[in-house]
Amino acid sequence: MKNTIEDGLLAALNGQTAKVGIVGLGYVGLPLAVTAALRGFSVTGFDIDHEKITRLNSKSSYIAAVTDEMLTEASEAKKVSWTTDFKRLSDCNVIVICVPTPLTRHREPNLTFVEATGEVIAEYMRSGTLVVLESTTFPGTTKDILTPILESCSLRSEKDFWVAFSPEREDPGNKTYRTHSIPKIVGGDSESARRLAEAFYNKVVEKVVPVSSTSTAEAVKITENIFRAVNIALVNELKMIYDAMGIDVWEVINGAATKPFGFMPFYPGPGLGGHCIPIDPFYLTWKAREYGHATRFIELAGEINVNMPHYVIAKLREVLDRQFGKGLSKSRVLLVGISYKKNVPDMRESPSVVLMDMLLDNGAEVDFVDPHVGSIPRMREFLHLLDRKAIHLHDVEAADYDIILISTDHDAIDYEKLIRLGLPIVDTRNAIASRELPTKLVTRA
The missing domain is CATH 3.40.50.720 (NAD(P)-binding Rossmann-like Domain)
Structure with missing residues (x-):
C-alpha cells in the first residue's frame, strides 16, 4: 500500500522544504546544522546548554570548524535558529540526534543522553518525521533501543515516522575534510527509512554511501575507530x-x-x-x-x-x-x-x-x-x-x-x-x- 505520508516527506526532502532539527550542538551537531542551513534547509538547533544558545544567537562560535562568518551567513539567510525549547521539535520534518555517548567508569555504554533525547522527541514528534541518530554506539542501538522509545507515543515506525543511523565522521582541526566533503554512511531501519535519509544527506554532503541496515552503519563507525585504536x-x-x-x-x-x-x-x-x-x-x-x-x-x-x-x-x-x-x-x-x-x-x-x-x-x-x-x-x-x-x-x-x-x-x-x-x-x-x-x-x- 502506498504511504502518502512517506511520499510527502520524500518530496519535502528533495525540494528542501523540509524543516530540520539538530539536537546537540557540539563538535558534531553544530557543523551539521550550519552546513545544512548553508545548503538551503531551514534548520533549528537544539541544546540544553543556555550558554551555547546565547553565543550562537550572538553569532559567536565556540567550535573552530564553524566560523562566526558562517553563523552570520546562515542567520542572515534566515535559514537557522537556536533554542533550548524542545517543544519546537514538533515543527521539524527531520530530527538528527548528535548527543554524547560516553562510557561509565566500568567501561560500559552510557546511552542516557540518547535515551533522554528519544523520549523528548517522542513527546513532540509529529507524523511524517525522519529521525536520524548520528551518535556513535554499538550495533543494534537504533533498532532495539531508540526506535521503541520513539514508538512510546501514538505514532508507529514505518507508518508515521522513519528511523535511520548515519555516523558522524568529524575530525576536529582537519582543514581538508569538512562536514560537506566527508562521505556519509547511511543505514535505515527499512528500505524506506534509508531512502529518506539518503534524500536528506544528498542535499547536505557531497557523497552518500548507503548500507543495508542501521546495525551495519553502526558497525562501520565502530570498525573505523577500532582500526585506529589498535594500530x-x-x-x-x-x-x-x-x-x-x-x-x-x-x-x-x-x-x-x-x-x-x-x-x-x-x-x-x-x-x-x-x-x-x-x-x-x-x-x-x-x-x-x-x-x-x-x-x-x-x-x-x-x-x-x-x-x-x-x-x-x-x-x-x-x-x-x-x-x-x-x-x-x-x-x-x-x-x-x-x-x-x-x-x-x-x-x-x-x-x-x-x-x-x-x-x-x-x-x-x-x-x-x-x-x-x-x-x-x-x-x-x-x-x-x-x-x-x-x-x-x-x-x-x-x-x-x-x-x-x-x-x-x-x-x-x-x-x-x-x-x-x-x-x-x-x-x-x-x-x-x-x-x-x-x-x-x-x-x-
Whole structure:
C-alpha cells in the first residue's frame, strides 16, 4: 500500500522544504546544522546548554570548524535558529540526534543522553518525521533501543515516522575534510527509512554511501575507530620496545611509510584523546559479550593506550633523576599542550590532563602552555582542575622550571624558545626532531 505520508516527506526532502532539527550542538551537531542551513534547509538547533544558545544567537562560535562568518551567513539567510525549547521539535520534518555517548567508569555504554533525547522527541514528534541518530554506539542501538522509545507515543515506525543511523565522521582541526566533503554512511531501519535519509544527506554532503541496515552503519563507525585504536596501540608498544633497544621509532615508521603498498603509518603519543578512539571500541566489547565473544585485540589495545601516561611519567622521572638527582616531588614541570590533539582546543579525554593530574598527585608543581586553551573547562572527570589557567610562553623563564614535557604538538608553539630555555625536554610527539631543531636536551617518550 502506498504511504502518502512517506511520499510527502520524500518530496519535502528533495525540494528542501523540509524543516530540520539538530539536537546537540557540539563538535558534531553544530557543523551539521550550519552546513545544512548553508545548503538551503531551514534548520533549528537544539541544546540544553543556555550558554551555547546565547553565543550562537550572538553569532559567536565556540567550535573552530564553524566560523562566526558562517553563523552570520546562515542567520542572515534566515535559514537557522537556536533554542533550548524542545517543544519546537514538533515543527521539524527531520530530527538528527548528535548527543554524547560516553562510557561509565566500568567501561560500559552510557546511552542516557540518547535515551533522554528519544523520549523528548517522542513527546513532540509529529507524523511524517525522519529521525536520524548520528551518535556513535554499538550495533543494534537504533533498532532495539531508540526506535521503541520513539514508538512510546501514538505514532508507529514505518507508518508515521522513519528511523535511520548515519555516523558522524568529524575530525576536529582537519582543514581538508569538512562536514560537506566527508562521505556519509547511511543505514535505515527499512528500505524506506534509508531512502529518506539518503534524500536528506544528498542535499547536505557531497557523497552518500548507503548500507543495508542501521546495525551495519553502526558497525562501520565502530570498525573505523577500532582500526585506529589498535594500530595506535601497536606503535605505542613498538615505541617502548624500540626505545629499550636504542632505536628511534619515528625514524622506523617514516622509513616503513616509504613502502607504496601494504603499510599505513600511525604515530605514537602519550595516550589517546578525543571522544571517539578511547571510548567507541568498548561499545563493541560490551555488545560482543552478549554473543559470547571476547574482543581481545580491542581490550589489549585499550590496556596499552591507557598505560601510556605511566610510561611518560616514568621517562620524566628518569630524566629528572639523571639531570638533577631528584624525583617528581617538588619538581617544577612546564606542560606544553593541554588539548588532546594539535591545533584544536578540544579537551575531550585529553591524555595531557591525565598527565597533569598524575604529576600533581606525585607532588610536582605544574603549569601549562596552550595557545588554543586559556583554561581547563568543565570535564566529566578532573573537576579539581577546573579553571586552571594557561600561562604565556613568552613569560616563561628557565629559572621557573626544572623540566619541559611536550604532550600536544601545536604548530603555534615556539619550539625554538623552548630549546633556548636550556631545560631538559621530554617530547612525546617528536615535535622537536620533526622540525629539525637541536635535540641535545630532548628525550623522546
